[in-house]
Amino acid sequence: MxxxxxxxxxxxxxxxxxxxxxxxxxLYVLRERLGLPGTKGACExxxxxxxxxxxxxxxxxxxxxxxxxxxxADITTVEGLSLDGEPTDVQQSFVEAGGVQxxxxxxxLIVAVHHLLDRNPNPDELAIKEAISGNIxxxxxxxxxxxxxxxxxxxxxxxxAK
Amino acid sequence: xxxTTSTRTRGALGSSxxxxxxxxxxxxxxxxxxxxxxDSMLWGATLRSPHPHARIVSIDVSGALSINGxxxxxxxxxxxxxxxxxxxxxxxxxxxxEVVRYAGEPVAAVAADHPETxxxxxxxxxxxxxxxxxxxxxxxxxxxxFPAIHPDGNVIRRQRIIRGDQSFMGDVVVEGYYxxxxxxxxxxxxxxxxxxxxxxxxGVELFVATQWLHEDQKQIAACxxxxxxxxxxxxxxxxxxxxGREDISLQVHCCLLALTTGRPxxxxxxxxESFFGHIHRHPARIFMRHHADRDGTLRRVExxxxxxxxxxxxxxxxxxxxxxxxxxxxxxxxxxxVDGYAVRSxxxxxxxxxxxxxxxxxxxxxxxxxxxxxxxxxxxxDIRLKNAMRTGDRLITGxxxxxxxxxxxxIRETAALPLPEPLPADPDxxxxxxxxxxxxxxxxxxxxxxxxxxxxxxxxxxxxxxxATARCRLxxxxxxxxxxxxxxxxxxxxxAQQIARTVLGVxxxxxxxxxxxxxxxxxxxxxxxxxxxxxxxxGACRLVRERLFEHVAATHHVDPLRLxxxxxxxxxxxxxxxxxxxxxxxxxxxxxxxxxxxxxxxELDENGQxxxxxxxxxxxxxxxxxxxxELGLVKVVQVATAQDVGRVxxxxxxxxxxxxxxxxxxxxxxxxxxxxxxxxxxxPSFTDYLLPTALDAPDVVVSMIEEPEPQAPLGAKGxxxxxxxxxxxxxxxxxRQATGKELxxxxxxxxxxxxG
Numbered sequence: 001m002x003x004x005x006x007x008x009x010x011x012x013x014x015x016x017x018x019x020x021x022x023x024x025x026x027l028y029v030l031r032e033r034l035g036l037p038g039t040k041g042a043c044e045x046x047x048x049x050x051x052x053x054x055x056x057x058x059x060x061x062x063x064x065x066x067x068x069x070x071x072x073a074d075i076t077t078v079e080g081l082s083l084d085g086e087p088t089d090v091q092q093s094f095v096e097a098g099g100v101q102x103x104x105x106x107x108x109l110i111v112a113v114h115h116l117l118d119r120n121p122n123p124d125e126l127a128i129k130e131a132i133s134g135n136i137x138x139x140x141x142x143x144x145x146x147x148x149x150x151x152x153x154x155x156x157x158x159x160x161a162k
Numbered sequence: 163x164x165x166t167t168s169t170r171t172r173g174a175l176g177s178s179x180x181x182x183x184x185x186x187x188x189x190x191x192x193x194x195x196x197x198x199x200x201d202s203m204l205w206g207a208t209l210r211s212p213h214p215h216a217r218i219v220s221i222d223v224s225g226a227l228s229i230n231g232x233x234x235x236x237x238x239x240x241x242x243x244x245x246x247x248x249x250x251x252x253x254x255x256x257x258x259x260e261v262v263r264y265a266g267e268p269v270a271a272v273a274a275d276h277p278e279t280x281x282x283x284x285x286x287x288x289x290x291x292x293x294x295x296x297x298x299x300x301x302x303x304x305x306x307x308f309p310a311i312h313p314d315g316n317v318i319r320r321q322r323i324i325r326g327d328q329s330f331m332g333d334v335v336v337e338g339y340y341x342x343x344x345x346x347x348x349x350x351x352x353x354x355x356x357x358x359x360x361x362x363x364x365g366v367e368l369f370v371a372t373q374w375l376h377e378d379q380k381q382i383a384a385c386x387x388x389x390x391x392x393x394x395x396x397x398x399x400x401x402x403x404x405x406g407r408e409d410i411s412l413q414v415h416c417c418l419l420a421l422t423t424g425r426p427x428x429x430x431x432x433x434x435e436s437f438f439g440h441i442h443r444h445p446a447r448i449f450m451r452h453h454a455d456r457d458g459t460l461r462r463v464e465x466x467x468x469x470x471x472x473x474x475x476x477x478x479x480x481x482x483x484x485x486x487x488x489x490x491x492x493x494x495x496x497x498x499x500v501d502g503y504a505v506r507s508x509x510x511x512x513x514x515x516x517x518x519x520x521x522x523x524x525x526x527x528x529x530x531x532x533x534x535x536x537x538x539x540x541x542x543x544d545i546r547l548k549n550a551m552r553t554g555d556r557l558i559t560g561x562x563x564x565x566x567x568x569x570x571x572x573i574r575e576t577a578a579l580p581l582p583e584p585l586p587a588d589p590d591x592x593x594x595x596x597x598x599x600x601x602x603x604x605x606x607x608x609x610x611x612x613x614x615x616x617x618x619x620x621x622x623x624x625x626x627x628x629x630a631t632a633r634c635r636l637x638x639x640x641x642x643x644x645x646x647x648x649x650x651x652x653x654x655x656x657x658a659q660q661i662a663r664t665v666l667g668v669x670x671x672x673x674x675x676x677x678x679x680x681x682x683x684x685x686x687x688x689x690x691x692x693x694x695x696x697x698x699x700x701g702a703c704r705l706v707r708e709r710l711f712e713h714v715a716a717t718h719h720v721d722p723l724r725l726x727x728x729x730x731x732x733x734x735x736x737x738x739x740x741x742x743x744x745x746x747x748x749x750x751x752x753x754x755x756x757x758x759x760x761x762x763x764x765e766l767d768e769n770g771q772x773x774x775x776x777x778x779x780x781x782x783x784x785x786x787x788x789x790x791x792e793l794g795l796v797k798v799v800q801v802a803t804a805q806d807v808g809r810v811x812x813x814x815x816x817x818x819x820x821x822x823x824x825x826x827x828x829x830x831x832x833x834x835x836x837x838x839x840x841x842x843x844x845x846p847s848f849t850d851y852l853l854p855t856a857l858d859a860p861d862v863v864v865s866m867i868e869e870p871e872p873q874a875p876l877g878a879k880g881x882x883x884x885x886x887x888x889x890x891x892x893x894x895x896x897x898r899q900a901t902g903k904e905l906x907x908x909x910x911x912x913x914x915x916x917x918g
Contacts (some may be wrong), residue, residue: 036190042350068683100188110651133855137350137856139818143818
């Protein structure tokens with residue numbers, strides 16, 4: 001352990017990280033030091049996507065990022081997608097379309113889908129599948145997750161059309 | 163019309179009511195067991211054997227204890243109570259002491275102030291092993307050629323089924339050997355728990371992800387040497403289970419560290435440790451011989467079933483019974499000769515996984531049905547229709563099939579579902595075998611279609627009374643439910659609310675924490691909770707409704723038997739009285755508890771005869787695959803299925819179970835296997851153990867067959883397991899059709915297709 005301190009900007013708020021071991025992953029620091037356990041860990045190898053966060057506009061696996069190297073980055077976690085406590089359109093769609101069972105992969109998927117729709121508001125079926133192919137879900141077989149993403153996409157499209 | 167009739171109960175049975183944990187889960191606010199946290203908690207970690215079989219000569223923990231930040235190191239000699247645990251036989255040590263029997267077996271545990279400190283402490287423990295040759299071939303366990311690796315011997319159970327003429331030979335005989343690899347449950351939420359010692363140090367409270375709180379409680383208390391009431395369990399959020407959380411993993415270690423240090427202990431496995439920390443699906447080798455008349459009528463099955471149970475018994479004996487009693491498949495068959503073994507080895511322990519022995523049996527019997535069809539000149543659908551089991555048929559155990567058995571309808575409705583479009587001449591590379599690797603060439607791709615049909619028992623078998631308990635309180639129009647039913651993702655929490663809304667005519671249904679503060683609900687496994695805990699919630703709500711009706715009847719001077727619930731009102735069915743449930747229960751509390759028991763079952767006799775199962779469900783699958791025959795790559799294009807569900811209680815949740823099960827069956831068919839080499843796992847990680855991704859998911863077309871099951875409290879059968887059972891042989895049959903290869907093992911690997 002060290003006595004050094006570094007700062008992380010998460011969901012628009014600057015946090016001080018003190019007395020941390022320099023080898024800690026961003027995932028660990030978010031969950032265990034910053035009180036943000038919404039981001040989940042399930043493989044520690046960047047294979048499952050449960051720990052997906054957005055870092056400077058890119059979706060990354062926070063298990064593969066050393067926290068101490070993320071000092072200058074803007075980090076968004078699942079907790080930061082809606083700051084007023086109301087579910088986002090994507091979050092609501094996941095519940096309504098049956099995209100949630102055990103829910104462990106869900107926060108990572110929610111972040112990945114927000115990231116997808118923010119970049120590409122009109123993804124087709126294949127673009128959706130490709131975008132979330134780095135997020136493993138063991139419960140749903142993905143069918144209701146595809147339906148949830150399509151629901152969120154169509155609702156945004158309808159909003160745009162108004 | 164009375165104004166109150168406009169308020170209808172929302173989210174009643176039959177609707178796609180939304181799960182109450184949905185919003186917290188999508189917002190990241192739902193507390194999984196790995197999210198549990200306590201002031202001044204320490205981190206627990208486990209030291210595991212690197213050897214599949216070795217004698218422990220000595221353990222020196224002094225190096226670990228001298229590390230700053232390490233509070234405790236415990237080994238077998240620190241276990242205060244029973245030294246072993248187990249679901250059926252108590253044969254698995256809390257910590258290995260004299261011998262280790264599999265690579266990954268716990269030897270010691272530490273508590274430290276940081277996960278990294280704990281890891282360093284594990285490195286500093288010196289264990290001196292005398293390495294022994296491992297027993298890794300199940301046949302060596304059966305033949306007795308290997309010395310016993312456990313005091314209970316190398317055969318966990320043998321069970322025969324002998325029925326009818328044992329020398330009968332059919333006009334048509336087909337046979338083959340079939341192998342099933344070791345599959346992992348691969349739930350996403352890794353094993354995790356938080357143990358809090360009582361202030362006085364006399365007991366412990368555990369927040370844990372499990373499938374059966376009360377069974378854990380019993381085993382933990384025995385190992386801690388504590389009375390059962392001193393060990394209290396609350397369900398921490400569970401990130402999937404699929405059978406892999408039936409057995410004890412870190413529970414005893416975590417509690418023991420908490421009692422030893424007097425501090426809260428958090429333990430959580432990483433993915434690699436998870437592969438070592440829970441049991442897997444049994445690898446199987448099955449020989450089958452089918453005897454039929456020339457027209458394809460099935461007359462006799464012969465089978466030899468060998469399940470490798472690994473180092474400890476877990477549920478192997480029950481998995482074996484499921485395998486041997488389902489060898490005929492969903493087909494009428496009067497004669498049988500089945501010999502089954504579940505054996506012990508120095509491979510990783512195996513136990514429950516979705517499908518529980520029937521997955522292995524089904525791969526063999528469905529592969530055989532296709533061989534039989536070919537031998538009789540029938541197509542795969544006709545051979546299955548011809549032999550389809552019906553209610554009233556006798557099973558090879560002598561038990562009469564008295565469940566609703568719409569096997570023929572499952573097959574016909576599946577066949578009626580639309581087939582996918584042909585692969586276009588210039589498909590998107592993501593849609594062809596190998597996907598984004600861009601390796602397959604259109605010209606090498608062949609399409610195949612295959613079938614699988616299955617039968618699956620529901621609930622526990624062989625005389626076990628796996629009852630479920632639930633409590634319902636109604637006050638001021640609000641119902642509160644309490645049960646110990648493990649919510650592992652399947653959605654029992656929403657089903658329970660739907661039941662209460664339907665029975666009691668209320669809108670708001672609150673759920674108490676899921677804990678051992680109420681009686682057992684049995685395990686969330688064996689497709690049993692909708693039937694069992696659903697029956698318990700239904701029973702408790704009905705008792706409350708009776709009390710409510712008695713109260714309304716007394717107040718309004720009517721016969722309680724005339725009262726019914728209509729929407730959110732209590733209504734006199736033969737008069738004009740109408741009062742809302744909220745008004746009727748105003749200022750009052752009705753509080754009832756109900757235990758649901760299924761009918762009794764029997765043990766099998768030495769010839770495998772007896773009414774050992776409670777009930778059955780059926781399903782048919784048709785798979786369409788594209789195969790690159792040159793590279794051995796497979797893309798599962800579509801799976802069509804018609805499933806016997808009794809009654810759909812929540813269409814969205816039911817569909818989720820069907821689609822999710824199909825993905826797991828697809829995994830076993832073409833990608834998922836724990837590869838063993840002399841007892842050691844070669845691929846304990848998500849990099850090397852491949853799981854289906856969004857790009858592997860086939861289109862799934864579903865027909866739910868609703869013929870309510872009279873035995874079932876809500877008319878609904880369990881739906882969790884059937885989806886993953888016959889989809890595996892259906893996919894393999896489709897690959898066989900596309901390639902002409904025999905493919906007698908799953909998962910089918912590229913080299914099986916290219917060189918097989």
